Amino acid sequence: MELVKTEITDCAEGRKRLTGFVKYNDGFVDEYWYEYPSKFEVTETGNIWLAALLPMAATINEDLIINLPVDQRLLDGTRDILRFWKSWEKGTSVINIKAEKIADPAINLAGESASFFSSGVDAFYTAYNKPRAKYKILIHGFDLSIKKEAEFEKHLKRISCVVDKLGDELVFVKTNIRHTRWQQTRWQAISHGAALASIALLFENHFSEVFIPSSMGDFKDLYCWGSHPLTDPLFSTSRTSIITDGDGLSRLDKIKFLTDYDYALNHLHVCIRGKDGTGQDEINCSHCEKCYRTMMALELSGCLNKCKLFDLKKFNYEEIPYIFVTDAFTAPEYHEMAEEALRQNNSELASAIYKAIKRSKLIIRLEFLKKVPILWNIPHKMLDNSIY
Numbered sequence: 296m297e298l299v300k301t302e303i304t305d306c307a308e309g310r311k312r313l314t315g316f317v318k319y320n321d322g323f324v325d326e327y328w329y330e331y332p333s334k335f336e337v338t339e340t341g342n343i344w345l346a347a348l349l350p351m352a353a354t355i356n357e358d359l360i361i362n363l364p365v366d367q368r369l370l371d372g373t374r375d376i377l378r379f380w381k382s383w384e385k386g387t388s389v390i391n392i393k394a395e396k397i398a399d400p401a402i403n404l405a406g407e408s409a410s411f412f413s414s415g416v417d418a419f420y421t422a423y424n425k426p427r428a429k430y431k432i433l434i435h436g437f438d439l440s441i442k443k444e445a446e447f448e449k450h451l452k453r454i455s456c457v458v459d460k461l462g463d464e465l466v467f468v469k470t471n472i473r474h475t476r477w478q479q480t481r482w483q484a485i486s487h488g489a490a491l492a493s494i495a496l497l498f499e500n501h502f503s504e505v506f507i508p509s510s511m512g513d514f515k516d517l518y519c520w521g522s523h524p525l526t527d528p529l530f531s532t533s534r535t536s537i538i539t540d541g542d543g544l545s546r547l548d549k550i551k552f553l554t555d556y557d558y559a560l561n562h563l564h565v566c567i568r569g570k571d572g573t574g575q576d577e578i579n580c581s582h583c584e585k586c587y588r589t590m591m592a593l594e595l596s597g598c599l600n601k602c603k604l605f606d607l608k609k610f611n612y613e614e615i616p617y618i619f620v621t622d623a624f625t626a627p628e629y630h631e632m633a634e635e636a637l638r639q640n641n642s643e644l645a646s647a648i649y650k651a652i653k654r655s656k657l658i659i660r661l662e663f664l665k666k667v668p669i670l671w672n673i674p675h676k677m678l679d680n681s682i683y
């Protein structure tokens with residue numbers, strides 16, 4: 296696959312669009328675009344495209360040709376990233392990368408700092424932990440689909456007020472990357488960190504460091520995840536360092552940190568399910584696994600009642616045993632919360648969480664047994680009722 300050409304056009308008042316025309320080996324041409332505030336002079340290098348297209352090329356096993364100069368540090372880093380993905384056996388290949396030439400190494404004279412911001416737990420933690428990141432990058436087109444214009448407008452309005460209150464500047468970026476062939480990459484396990492890095496590098500003329508709020512917990516529980524403390528920094532260039540922030544802290548740790556910040560609690564938005572189950576919108580559904588996991592941590596931190604974007608009527612301990620706890624991703628968080636509940640003598644909550652863990656393990660075993668033909672009719676009702 297090959298980045299054939301790029302162009303910048305005006306797309307709305309005060310907004311520009313950078314489009315990359317990407318040709319695959321079968322001849323099909325995709326248009327990947329990013330819209331951004333026109334006050335920014337976006338990068339003239341191929342770095343953004345190398346970051347963006349890397350997971351796609353690795354997924355479809357096509358060598359990647361970038362017809363623009365790329366940074367040597369990034370080029371070296373992406374080769375390490377390819378080997379990292381390959382070692383986890385997620386269906387990617389170690390492909391060859393060919394760039395037009397190596398870009399002249401450059402120091403970023405602007406020297407500004409930015410962080411990605413969504414108003415979730417990780418984002419608010421980084422906002423308060425890294426106050427020097429005065430630019431907050433909000434993305435439309437990742438968790439919240441670009442087809443959901445009305446929902447995003449409400450989301451944007453609320454987050455604009457939050458960023459104002461923080462005394463920072465909002466940088467709103469919209470992209471269609473998940474509506475191109477790129478959508479076949481594994482978003483969670485492989486590609487969302489690369490997509491974040493591509494947006495960070497869009498602004499490499501302005502930001503010398505861009506923080507990605509870490510979504511992983513304890514170092515000993517690290518797994519293959521698109522945004523990862525090992526791989527995210529490898530997307531850095533000689534102009535812009537990409538840095539994960541909050542590594543080694545659990546969700547409960549971060550929420551305890553946020554108990555000092557009522558404004559953050561008031562505006563906490565974590566749900567990626569949305570009100571109708573079709574994906575993120577402007578509300579917390581207050582009934583999905585992520586909403587419940589967050590509400591439990593808020594309850595254990597003594598601040599759930601300060602979180603106005605959750606519907607507390609939907610939170611009750613009777614529902615907790617029906618939560619499906621996936622093994623690698625969230626199990627450590629549930630164990631930590633159950634232990635914290637025991638420390639607080641909240642045996643009812645601890646018991647509910649342990650039931651969820653136990654039931655989930657049973658479901659995982661049953662799902663495995665379903666693959667064995669003779670046991671195909673194991674009662675499916677045992678698998679019902681999980682919180683969606």
Ligand SMILES: [Zn+2]
Pocket residue numbers: 565566567568569579580581582583584585586587
């Ligand atoms: Zn939810």
